[in-house]
Amino acid sequence: MQAVQTMKVNFEQNQVSHMVEVSHDDACMLMYKHKHPSERFSAIDLDPYGCPSIFLDAAVQSVQDGGLLLVTATDMAVLAGNSPETCYSKYGAISLKTKCCHEMALRILLQCIEKHANRYSRYIVPLLSISADFYIRIFVKIYTGAIHCKKTTSKLAMVYQCVGCDNMTLQPLGGFKSNPTEKNPNQMKGFLPTGPVVGEHCVNCNQKHHLGGPIWTAPIHEPVFVSRVLAELSSERHCLGTRDRIEGVLSMVREELHDVPLYYSMDRLVGRVHLETMPMLLMRSAILNAGYKVSYSHASKMSIKTTAPAQFIWDIVRTWERTHPVKPAR
Ligand SMILES: [Zn+2]
Structure with a gap:
């Protein structure tokens, strides 16, 4: 009941009471109605x-x-x-x-x-x-x-x-x-x-x-939707405290490869074989030089989203291993 009361006060303060209806009901029942x-x-x-x-x-x-x-x-x-x-x-x-x-x-x-x-x-x-x-x-x-x-x-x-x-x-x-058929190509x-x-x-x-x-x-x-939200944010009409963060996340989202599900993680790729960490830039340029696409995912700083086959990614890691041998156990 406290929440309903708070909502009513909130709507009045924002002068939208005439177009908002508050309901204190089971959410599913309200939707089914x-x-x-x-x-x-x-x-x-x-x-x-x-x-x-x-x-x-x-x-x-x-x-x-x-x-x-x-x-x-x-x-x-x-x-x-x-x-x-x-x-x-x-x-x-x-x-x-x-x-x-x-x-x-x-x-x-x-x-x-x-x-x-x-x-x-x-x-x-x-x-x-x-x-x-x-x-x-x-x-x-x-x-x-x-x-x-x-x-x-x-x-x-x-x-x-x-x-x-x-x-x-x-x-x-x-x-x-x-x-395709003759009737319906x-x-x-x-x-x-x-x-x-x-x-x-x-x-x-x-x-x-x-x-x-x-x-x-x-x-x-949906890249078009994401771009529209970004454009709306930069139009200065909104005074959001978290604007920089929203812009940061959405810019990452816009750059993501949209037709590549999931991603590799750099720390996992080299961590498995106890290698020295490989610079992200090096990995990304190796992928790009071979003609594949690569991007980050907004979900992780260590992410590598790519169209390159798994075999190719492991070849890069193995090459890194040869030039940067495994650290001897202390
Ligand atoms: Zn395996």
Whole structure:
């Protein structure tokens, strides 16, 4: 009741009382009352304590077509691989302990929202997915369209993680390819990919794999949306105390390679074989010189997101090892 009272005072101070309605009700019940298309909300922001999954069924039904759904999750231990069993029961996916666990957490939450939406022939389009401090926050648009739901499996993958060198390999759940006919030259159809994509033993270190996921593998940000938010921020109309930080994070997000899921971590790459730390600049130029793309992820300073194959990254590490031999144990 205290919270409701505070909200009322807040609305009066901001002179928006005439357009805001305060409700002191079960959040799910409130959303279910608005699931009829004429009653839907243009935006829903779920910011619960811990895991948001119990609110998703109601939320995906009560956002307008093209409307915005914002979701925060603070149960990072579960999403980051400390409790894969709990992650499965809450989010329907196995989390893995890995250096890129923050992006993996975002992708687990996205597949969870998509799964809930698909039940009602709806689907998500991610606008922005942020990992910050000890929580993650996701901005997606929700649309209706059964035909688009058929593409969902092509946006999901299981993840093989080598228990030795941490190498991650994606096993897609589905594919979608063009299937032109005379009547419909733009026709597409789904297909089942073959697998497994890894052998019994890792090609880099000969160890076995864990299997996690499924995770969302389609883009997690919409570059045009991110640029628009950045432009809005620089228009000086807002007096936000955290503006510099928001600009910093969004600029990183805009530079991310959008079609490359997950990333390597420099400390993990060289840490595994107890090497001297390799300068990030050197790694990045080696990748660029070979004609591959590389970027950071906003989720980690040590991240290396790249189109280069795993084999190539390990070749760079091995070359570094030759020129900077392992430090003798003290
Ligand atoms: Zn390995």
